[in-house]
Amino acid sequence: MRRLAGWGVFVHSADAGTLPPLYAATSPDAKGGLLYGPxxxxxxxxxxxxxxxxxxxxxxxxxxxxxxxxxxxxxxxFGTA
Structure with missing residues (x-):
């Protein structure tokens, strides 16, 4: 992957970018109704x-x-029976 010079503090790989939503969706420690991010x-x-x-x-x-x-x-x- 080509890195942008000087942008290392502001960008990361797509794989690393998926970690917060994966944590929120799958971790037993994640709590519902909260926001997870980097x-x-x-x-x-x-x-x-x-x-x-x-x-x-x-x-x-x-x-x-x-x-x-x-x-x-x-x-x-949605939400109606």
Whole structure:
């Protein structure tokens, strides 16, 4: 793989990039409802760690709008029996 000069602190391999989501999906130590990502500088690289969920991702109003839009665009009604 060709590395970009000077970018080592901001990028890593695709294999390394899959570690945080794999950890979140498969580790018995991962907790539901939390965010996992890289633990390196600026959260660009590094091993899996628990991160603070971004303020914008904690908005219940935004979540409701996204849910409604998803249902409208897919034609599926999620969470209804």
């Amino acid at each position: 633990d390196g500088f600026g959260q660009f690289t590094g091993g899996p760690t628990e991160l603070t969920i971004y303020r914008s991702a904690r908005s219940e109003a935004d979540a409701a709008r996204l849910w409604q839009l998803s249902e409208r665009l897919t034609g599926a009604a």
